[in-house]
Amino acid sequence: MLRALASKLEMSPDRTTILDARALSRALQRMAVEVLELAHGTDDLVLIGIQRRGVELAERIAKLIEKEEGVVVPRGALDITLYRDDLETIGPKPVIGETRIPADLTGKHVVIVDDVLYTGRTVRAALDELADFGRPKRISLCVLVDRGGRELPIQPDIVGTPVKVNGGERVDVLVEEIDGRDEVELVNTGGGIRQ
Amino acid sequence: MKSAVLGKDLLGLERLSPDQIRLVLDTAEPFKEVSERPIKKVPALRGKTIVNLFFEASTRTRISFEFAEKRLSADTVNVAATGSSVQKGETLVDTAKNLEAMRIDMVVIRHPSSGAAEFLGNRIRSNVINAGDGQHEHPTQGLLDLLTIRDKHGHIEGLKVCLVGDVLHSRVARSNIWGLLKLGAEVAVCGPDTLVPRGIEELGVCRFRRIEEAVEWADVLNVLRLQLERMEKGFIPSLREYYRVFGVTVERLERAPRRVTIMHPGPMNRGVEIDSRVADGPHSVILDQVTNGVAVRMAVLYLLAGGRPELAAAAKRATSPPDPLSTSWRAGAMGAPD
Numbered sequence: 001m002l003r004a005l006a007s008k009l010e011m012s013p014d015r016t017t018i019l020d021a022r023a024l025s026r027a028l029q030r031m032a033v034e035v036l037e038l039a040h041g042t043d044d045l046v047l048i049g050i051q052r053r054g055v056e057l058a059e060r061i062a063k064l065i066e067k068e069e070g071v072v073v074p075r076g077a078l079d080i081t082l083y084r085d086d087l088e089t090i091g092p093k094p095v096i097g098e099t100r101i102p103a104d105l106t107g108k109h110v111v112i113v114d115d116v117l118y119t120g121r122t123v124r125a126a127l128d129e130l131a132d133f134g135r136p137k138r139i140s141l142c143v144l145v146d147r148g149g150r151e152l153p154i155q156p157d158i159v160g161t162p163v164k165v166n167g168g169e170r171v172d173v174l175v176e177e178i179d180g181r182d183e184v185e186l187v188n189t190g191g192g193i194r195q
Numbered sequence: 196m197k198s199a200v201l202g203k204d205l206l207g208l209e210r211l212s213p214d215q216i217r218l219v220l221d222t223a224e225p226f227k228e229v230s231e232r233p234i235k236k237v238p239a240l241r242g243k244t245i246v247n248l249f250f251e252a253s254t255r256t257r258i259s260f261e262f263a264e265k266r267l268s269a270d271t272v273n274v275a276a277t278g279s280s281v282q283k284g285e286t287l288v289d290t291a292k293n294l295e296a297m298r299i300d301m302v303v304i305r306h307p308s309s310g311a312a313e314f315l316g317n318r319i320r321s322n323v324i325n326a327g328d329g330q331h332e333h334p335t336q337g338l339l340d341l342l343t344i345r346d347k348h349g350h351i352e353g354l355k356v357c358l359v360g361d362v363l364h365s366r367v368a369r370s371n372i373w374g375l376l377k378l379g380a381e382v383a384v385c386g387p388d389t390l391v392p393r394g395i396e397e398l399g400v401c402r403f404r405r406i407e408e409a410v411e412w413a414d415v416l417n418v419l420r421l422q423l424e425r426m427e428k429g430f431i432p433s434l435r436e437y438y439r440v441f442g443v444t445v446e447r448l449e450r451a452p453r454r455v456t457i458m459h460p461g462p463m464n465r466g467v468e469i470d471s472r473v474a475d476g477p478h479s480v481i482l483d484q485v486t487n488g489v490a491v492r493m494a495v496l497y498l499l500a501g502g503r504p505e506l507a508a509a510a511k512r513a514t515s516p517p518d519p520l521s522t523s524w525r526a527g528a529m530g531a532p533d
Contacts, residue, residue, distance in 0.1 A: 079225065081239075082229070082237035082238065082239040082267075082497075083237060083238055083239075084239075087239060087240075087500070087501045095221055095222070096222065096224075096225040096226075097225065098225065098228070099225065099228055100228075104233075128238070129237075132232065132233070132234040132236070132237075133232065133233060133234075134233070
C-alpha cells in the first residue's frame with residue numbers, strides 16, 4: 001500500500017526535491033562527523049531516534065560512525081505519543097510505535113535524532129520522556145531538516161539542511177526503509193495559509 | 196466525552212467490531228513496555244479523574260485497573276459498596292451523579308447486576324468502563340485473554356479455544372465467546388449440563404459434555420472458576436465429584452494430541468476446576484494474563500479518554516494536512532492480521 005501511495009505522490013506536480021538520495025547521503029555523513037565532534041568520540045554516546053523516520057536516520061548515522069570509528073554505538077527508539085500535549089484535541093493516535101532505550105541513560109551524552117524540526121513540541125515531549133529513563137549528562141538535538149516555525153525555545157545542535165517553508169507548504173522526508181526511497185521534498189499543499 | 200475510535204463507553208465485546216478489538220490489542224502492545232520502564236508512568240491521562248466503583252469483591256481487576264490508571268498519570272478514587280452511602284440505600288445513579296458533580300471523567304464499574312454498566316452509561320456524561328456486570332460481560336478480561344492467546348500462538352484466527360466449567364455464571368465466558376468468534380477462532384464450551392446455558396450453540400460455539408473430548412479438540416483451554424458464591428444448591432453434587440469429572444488435570448492433558456495452552460481468569464479454586472500442577476505447569480499462561488491485563492486496561496483507558504472527535508476535526512483543519520504516509524495508521528491498523 002505504501003508503494004502505491006508513494007508512486008501516486010511521485011506523479012503529483014507540486015513537489016520539489018530539496019535533497020535527492022545522494023545529497024541526503026552526504027548530509028548524513030556530515031551529520032555523523034558532527035555528532036562525533038560534539039560528543040568528543042563515542043565513549044558516552046547514545047543515539048535515540050524519534051519514531052518513525054528518526055529511528056531509521058539514527059540507525060544510519062550510527063552505522064556511519066561505526067564505519068569511521070570501528071565501535072558499536074548504542075542506539076534506541078522513542079515514541080513520544082504518550083507525552084504529547086494535545087491528546088484532548090487530536091484524539092489518540094492508536095498505533096503507538098516502539099520505545100526501546102538501550103541502557104540506563106544516566107551519565108550518557110544522548111543525541112536525539114529526528115527527521116524534521118518544526119514547532120519543537122515533539123522535542124519537548126522527547127525531553128520529558130527521556131528524563132524518565134535516567135539523567136543524561138547532556139542531551140543534543142540532531143535533525144535532517146530544520147524548517148523553522150518554532151513554538152518553543154528549542155534549537156538544534158546539528159542540522160542536515162535548513163529549509164525555508166512558506167504558508168501552504170510542507171516538508172516530507174522519505175527514507176528507503178519505510179518509503180522505498182531516500183528523498184526530502186517540499187510539498188505544496190494548496191489551501192493553507194498557516195505560517 | 197466520546198472517543199473517536201471506541202465510542203463513549205466500553206460495555207462489552209458483543210458491541211465491538213473485529214477492527215475495534217484488534218485496535219485495542221495493537222494499542223496494548225506498546226503499553227506493555229511502559230510497565231517495564233524504570234519509571235513506570237507516562238503522562239497521557241494527566242489531569243483526568245477516574246472513579247473505580249466496585250459493588251462486588253475484586254482483587255485482580257480492581258488493582259489492575261488502578262495500576263493502569265496510575266501508570267497513565269490519571270488521578271484515581273476507589274469507591275467500594277461497603278463503607279459508602281450505598282449501604283445507606285443510595286441508588287446507583289444517585290451515587291454516580293454525585294460523583295459526576297465532583298467533575299470526574301471516567302467511571303470503572305463492577306456490579307452484581309447484568310446491564311448495570313450500560314444503565315449507568317446511559318445516564319451520565321462520563322465514560323463508563325464495564326469491569327464486570329453480573330453474568331453479562333467482562334470486556335477487559337475478554338480483551339486480555341485475546342491478547343494472551345495472540346502472544347502465545349501468534350494469531351487467533353483458526354485456533355480452537357474451549358471454555359471449561361461454570362459457563363452459566365461466567366461473564367468472562369460471554370466476553371471470550373464474542374471476542375474469539377469475531378477474531379475468527381473456533382469456540383467450544385465444556386461443563387456439566389447444569390452449568391452450561393441451554394441454547395448456547397446458537398451463539399456459534401460447539402458443546403462438549405466430556406472434558407476428555409475438549410482436551411482432544413482444543414489448542415487453548417480457558418478454565419473458568421466455579422462461582423460458588425453465585426450458586427444456590429444443586430448445580431453440582433460435590434466439589435470432589437466435579438474435580439473427578441471435569442477437573443483439568445495433568446493426566447488428562449497428557450493424553451492431548453498437542454500441547455494445550457492453559458488459561459484461567461482467576462481467582463483459582465485449586466483442586467476443584469484445575470490441578471495445581473497444571474496451573475503452575477509449563478503451558479500455563481495464567482500469570483501472563485495478569486501482566487497483559489494492565490496493558491489492555493491502559494489501552495482501553497487511553498483510547499476512551501483521548502480526544503473529542505469534533506475538536507480533532509477542527510485541529511486538523513487548522514494545521515496543514517499531515518503526511519499521508521505517516522497517517523495511514525487507520526488502514527494499517529485495521530487491515531493488519533491477527
